[in-house]
Amino acid sequence: MLSKGILPISLITAALWFAACKQKQQAPQGPPPATPVTLYEVKAFQSTYADDYPGILVPLNQTELRSQVTGYVTGIYFKDGDKVKKGQRLYSIDAQLYDANYQNAIANMQVQETNLVKAQKDADRYNELDRQDAIAKQQVDYANAALEAAKKQVEAAKANVRSVQANVRFANITAPFDGTIGISQVRVGTSVVAGQTVMNTVSTDNPMAVDITIDQKDLYRFSLLSQNKNLVKDSVITISFGGLKYDHPGTISVMDRAVDPQTGTLKVRLSFPNAKSLLKAGMNTIVHIQNPAGHDEMVIPYKAVVEQLGEFFVYVAGDSSKAFQRKIKLGKQLDSTIIVKSGLSAGDKIVVQGVQNVREGAVINPAPQK
Known part of the structure; x- marks a missing residue:
């Protein structure tokens, strides 16, 4: 059994311990360390730095070749990927039917011209008799009307000749401009339909264009670059492919007419020389426009x-x-x-x-x- 003197000593010890803890908690803390x-x-x-814009290479001029007449391909006069000149013959379409129609139109025109000569002579003779009051007025009117009809028929025959002649001309497809022709989509003997069958594509490649999209906040700067050649010299425009820089700088070719109200962007087309044909349409690139230190x-x-x-x-x-x-x-x-x-x-x-x-x-x- 505990003695009666132990309990008071324990209570005193606990009281002192609580008092010390309370005093420690109430002690003022110093400022946090710096x-x-x-x-x-x-x-x-x-x-000085360059603003970067993603771009895609596009030809400045490109067109699809389609036949304007229906028929079979009878000749191909180039190699895929050739450089072609404006007016150069590229394809021929079977023109036998169109040649026959042309000859028929020529013959019909000649017949109508002969009829016109006869009608002219009749009208001249009847009008001379009319001046001598030796013929009925009605016959003179008939002769003059026949002459006018003959003239109209000759004009119609000539128009038909021009139409058929156009078909004969369209049977030969030529290059619309200087450029590079692609891989032919048809071969000799292929049947083509007028206005539908795509036979090939011709595009220009020197210079080559690069299309980029800029934010409208950059519009004023690009407008200055397109109008001031001195600014272009300071703001060098270059392109790169996977970290490899293209050697020749470019220029601003054209800016779209208006900002897209939905995206707040504007399309800009740049132009780069491409004498060695290193640039190909469809390539993706990064355009770098040097920002001069002003x-x-x-x-x-x-x-x-x-x-x-x-x-x-x-x-x-x-x-x-x-x-x-x-x-x-x-x-x-x-x-x-x-x-x-x-x-x-x-x-x-x-x-x-x-x-x-x-x-x-x-x-x-x-x-x-x-």
Whole structure:
């Protein structure tokens, strides 16, 4: 059995322990330790960089070859992939039927011309007799009417000759312009239908065009580039394929007439020389348009930027060694750095390392800048 003196001693000990804990909890806490960071002093300098746009190569001129007459292919007068000249004969269609129709039209025209000669003589003779009052007026009217009918028939016969002659001419398909012809879709003996059968495609390839789509905010800049040759010299336009750069710079060929109201974009066509035929229609490329250094810009390390709900901030070192958030507007990213359009000034010191540990108004402990 415990002695009566032990219980009071235990109670006293417990009371002292609780009092010590309470005193410890009520002890005032010191300020949080300063967050170690590395600062970067913002500087302004002129930067040159290229804006990149995905593009696709297209010929400046391209057309599908279709026969305007129905028949069988009787001749092919080129090799697939040849360079062709305007007016060069490419295909021939069986023209026997059209030749026969043409000869028939010629014969009919000659008959109508003979009838016209006879009608003219009759009209002349009857009009002479009419002046001598030696013939009935009605016969003179008949002769003049027959003459006019004969003239109309000759005109109709000539029109028919021109129509049939066109079919004979259409039986020979020629190149519409200088360019490169593709792989033939028909062979000798193939039946083609007028206006339907695609026989081949001819396109130009020097120069070659590249189509890109730009945002409407870039429209003013491209308009200046298309009108001012001096700006084009400073803003070099180049293309690359998988990191390989094409040697020859391009120019702005044409800009679409209006901005697409649904997408807010505009189509722009560029032109590139292609004397060695290295560029082929349908190729995908990246267009680089050099942005000339026109004024000083603020460039900071990209790792200093904090994104919150689609907006961008940096922590700026303020008075009393505290860091405060500042909203910025970003421009072009240049590798590990980025251009700041607004929000910072030269001489501002921003946090570049330890950003994830900094909070608004937090005390910071800057390390020596490397």
